[in-house]
Amino acid sequence: MTRYDRISKRAACGASMVEFLLVSPFALLLVLGIVQLGLMFVAKQIVNEAAFVAARAGAVDHARVATMKSSLVSALIPFYQDTTTTNDLRRLGTAWAKSEFDLVQPWNLSVQVLNPSPAAFADFGLADANNQTYIPNDSLEYRTHTYQGPQSRESIQDANVLKIRVAYAYELKVPLMKVVFKSVMCGADSGVDAFGRGSWLSLFGGFASPSECLQYYERGRVPIVTYATVQMQSPAWPG
Numbered sequence: 001m002t003r004y005d006r007i008s009k010r011a012a013c014g015a016s017m018v019e020f021l022l023v024s025p026f027a028l029l030l031v032l033g034i035v036q037l038g039l040m041f042v043a044k045q046i047v048n049e050a051a052f053v054a055a056r057a058g059a060v061d062h063a064r065v066a067t068m069k070s071s072l073v074s075a076l077i078p079f080y081q082d083t084t085t086t087n088d089l090r091r092l093g094t095a096w097a098k099s100e101f102d103l104v105q106p107w108n109l110s111v112q113v114l115n116p117s118p119a120a121f122a123d124f125g126l127a128d129a130n131n132q133t134y135i136p137n138d139s140l141e142y143r144t145h146t147y148q149g150p151q152s153r154e155s156i157q158d159a160n161v162l163k164i165r166v167a168y169a170y171e172l173k174v175p176l177m178k179v180v181f182k183s184v185m186c187g188a189d190s191g192v193d194a195f196g197r198g199s200w201l202s203l204f205g206g207f208a209s210p211s212e213c214l215q216y217y218e219r220g221r222v223p224i225v226t227y228a229t230v231q232m233q234s235p236a237w238p239g
Contacts, residue, residue, distance in 0.1 A: 029180065036174040040222070043079070043170050047224045050075030051166040054111065055228035059162050062134070062237040068111050068164060073103045076168065107215050112165040114227075116236045120159040123149025125238070134235035135159050160232040169221040178220035185222075186213035 050072050057071035058064060080098040085091040103109040116135055125133045140157050148155055172178045185208040208217060216223050 032174050032176055036177045039173055044224055046078055047168050048226050051226045051228040055162055055164050055230045059230045059233045062234050063113055063162050065111050065239055072109060073099050108169045110167045113239050114165055115161055115163040116159050117152055119152035120154055121238050123152050124156050124159050133238055137232055137235045161229060162232050163229045166226050168224045169216055170224045171221050181222060182217045185217045
């Protein structure tokens, strides 16, 4: 091997090392991002199921938000389990306590009743002996389907459908993903003071609203939003 060949080989090795150093951070972020997206997909399925459980609980308890939120807290316990704890009772008890502490915060879990709407209560609401407003739930099959309330534009059967919106602030688990999601959704500080510091994404309007950034991404969380619809099994009360 000539001296020229040895120099060329060393140069090629040096170039490969530089290429590796340039590419490896992006490859690492890509792998971590794929792992985090997989975890978020699983989380979405859990939240979907929890929302349905909450809606069923609300359907038999007058569409009360407190009842639905309590069911949601119980259904979201899997997010708080420590699988290294072998004692089932201790693991579940600790997870329940953590979920109660985390999910009672309104910025971590919210339940919004989309139907029955205030307009539906205005159209079909009655008052019982205790002066409690409710939408009648009995004999729906015999009530007319063609009449629509003037404000809600719904029939009484439609007014007896419970539809809820659940928003859960899912905490990102994979290293570096909190910073990445925050930078992508809310922008990264340029660090240049000459003309005022700010988000480089602000030039394009950003991807998340300021309220979403403050409520979710600034705290290392992302919103998982889902909907659930069930038939009311009890007279609905206004929220």
